[in-house]
Structure formats: structure tokens, C-alpha cells
Amino acid sequence: MGSVRQLLCRRWLFGQNKRRWFTRSSRCMTTMSAWVIDKYGSNEVLRFTKNASFPIIHYPNEVVVKVFAAGLNSFDVNMRGGYGATTLSMKRDPLNIKQSGSEFPLILGRDVSGVIMECGLDVRYFRERDEVWAAIPPWRQGSLAEFVVLSANEVSHKPKSLSHTEAAAIPYVATAAWSALVNTGGLSKDNCSNKRILILGGSGGVGTFAVQMLKVWGAHVTVTCSQNAEQFVKELGADYVVDYTAGPVEEPLSALEKFDLILDNIGGDTERWALNLLKPWSGAKYVTLVTPFIQNTDRLGIADGMMQTAATLATKALKHLVKGVHYRWGFFAPSGPALDEIREMVDAGQIRPVVEETFRFSQVPQALEKVEKGHSRGKTVVQISKGGGDL
């Protein structure tokens, strides 16, 4: 399907086959229901409103999606508390024209599964009423709302085998794992066979997706997690599990054959010992998703924060390069084409969604509270509106 998307994009580039898809219904609407925040803080800042602004298409490649289900992540809890405020404000308003606080009322929710309501003039790959899923970039309004606007490049057709509730559990963690393993780590379905991969923190959202995808691609996967998640990650396909609650994991891990790639979902002091577990001088990579980039820019401002970040990354990369291993940072990157490929694995029954609990739209504060408590064995999903036969 990736090639169909490319073909249609090429048609768009050469200006052929111009057609316009849009609905009268959404053009008539000016407000919608949503959970918003008007300032950063704890769960008390959440406010339900029926008067949130209806999302508007600003660019010809954008689509409006009616939200059926929204997935929540720890990133939403962090965003509610102000994490990334400086960095995301710069992305929303690069010329710094607006007053501070112009991001409010802000809507959380990075995962969406729903139906396309309206397409911009240049959208070729989608049409009204297509069922879609997407991971929403953090600078856009989120999915805890009736409608959301997205670039068509960020959207993908939803797996047919999943309900909207199940589909909303996958995009954010899947695109984060894809970005770390494929874009940064250089892995693909064609080069994974028998590679030894270690996932530090394998029982969370990113880890459970990564284990399943790497197993589909033929890798040997070792995972660290707590003892009560051991059975769960083995059922997802993990070949070897090390319990981090039983003591320091570096000891049992160093007794194993060395690894071709490490995906670090834990951070902190793991960097001190984890790179010693890689095969030196063989192109082996350590990719961490826990980076100081956003903290630096929030704390020091964009210019100084980016300078500090670049200096830290360059120093660490060089320090490890001389020892024969690659040190990299991974970042969540919304991507429709990545979700197209993931959909094929899902519809082939190779990857399953891991939904731990489903909440109603009226229960968003309880849903975020659950995510905040952590240690879940799957995703928390909010059903926003009826549709897709799963409500």
C-alpha cells in the first residue's frame, strides 16, 4: 500500500487528477465537545466543554477526522503538566507573534482512530468516510475531542481486523518504536533475521509493540521487565526475559551473547553499562528514547537548549564511537507510511493491540489518572463517539 500512497503523491506533485472532497456537515459546525486544559497542572486542570473550536483545514493536504477512539500515553500526562511547553510553542508559532499561553485551550491525546469527514484540496490517498488511524504530532490539538485535523501524511487507513478502540492503542507507541528501530536503528524486515536485540523496559507501550514487530522480522529478542510482566512479554514473543526487580540487570545481561541493537525505554543510569553489552566494531547501535532534548529546551530556551542538546549528543556519540559502538537518540515521529506497513502486520495477525482498560468520554480524568499511576500492562483508551461496531 506504501507504493499506492507514493503513486498518488506523485500525481499530486504533477498536478494531475485534481478532485475535491468535502462535506457540508462539518462546514456548518463551529464548535465541538472536547476535554481541554486552560493551564498546565494536575488532573484538576481538565475541563469538559461543548464549545471547543471546530478544527479547520489550513493547508490543502490536511484532513478532518471524526474521532471514535483516543489512546492515552504517559506523554499526555507530561504534557498536561507543561512538559515541552517551550519547544512546542516554538513549533506552533515559529515567529513568536502570539502571546505566551496562546496554546490554550489545549487538547491532549496523541492516538486517534476514526473516520475522515473532510479532505483538503490536494488530498489524493484518502476520501470521506475512510476509516483511519494516526499518531498526532504534539504541536497539534489532540484526540480527546469529537474532531481533529491532521496532515494526510500523518494518517493511514485503519487495520480492518481491529475495532476503533483496539486501533487507538497502537499509533503513538508504534511510530515511536518504528522511528527508533527503523529510522534511527537502521532495522528493517529484510535485515533483522537472527539479529540479537535487547529491549530495556519491554513491558510498556513502546516495548510491547517493539517485541512483536521484531519477532515478525525474525530477530532474537531479550527483554527487561518486572517479574509480574514476564509471562505477558513471553506471550508477545520475547525469547529471553530478565527481571529488573530481582536485582541489577547488568550482571545477568553481561553473561549473555552480545547484542546488535539495544532499545532503551528506561534511561537514567542504563547508559553507564548498557553500551558494553553491544558487539563492538560490528555496526551495533544503542538507541535511547529517553533524551534530555525537551527538558533542555524547556529549561534553557530554544537556542541554548538546542546547543546544549547538540553538545551532549555529539560528546556521547564520539565517546562510544571510539569503543566501536554507535550511540543514538530516538524520537517519536508521526508517519502515515509507517502505519501503512504496521497495518499489514496487524491485519496478518502478526501484531496485536494491547488494551488494558477502556473509558467513556465522560471519564477522561479517570483515564489520565490511570496512565499517571503507570505499571500498566497495556494501553488506556477512551471511546469518544459511537462507530466502527465496537461500541
Ligand SMILES: NC(=O)c1ccc[n+]([C@@H]2O[C@H](COP(=O)([O-])OP(=O)(O)OC[C@H]3O[C@@H](n4cnc5c(N)ncnc54)[C@H](OP(=O)(O)O)[C@@H]3O)[C@@H](O)[C@H]2O)c1
Ligand atoms: N523520545 C520520544 O519521542 C519518546 C516517544 C515515546 C516514548 N518515549 C519514552 O520512552 C519510554 C517508554 O515509553 P512507554 O510508552 O513504553 O512507557 P510505559 O508504557 O510507561 O512503560 C514503561 C515500562 O517500563 C517498565 N519499567 C520501569 N522501570 C524499569 C526498569 N528499571 N527496567 C525495566 N523496565 C522498567 C515498567 O514496567 P513494569 O510495570 O514491569 O515495572 C513500564 O511498563 C518513556 O520514558 C517515554 O517517555 C520517548
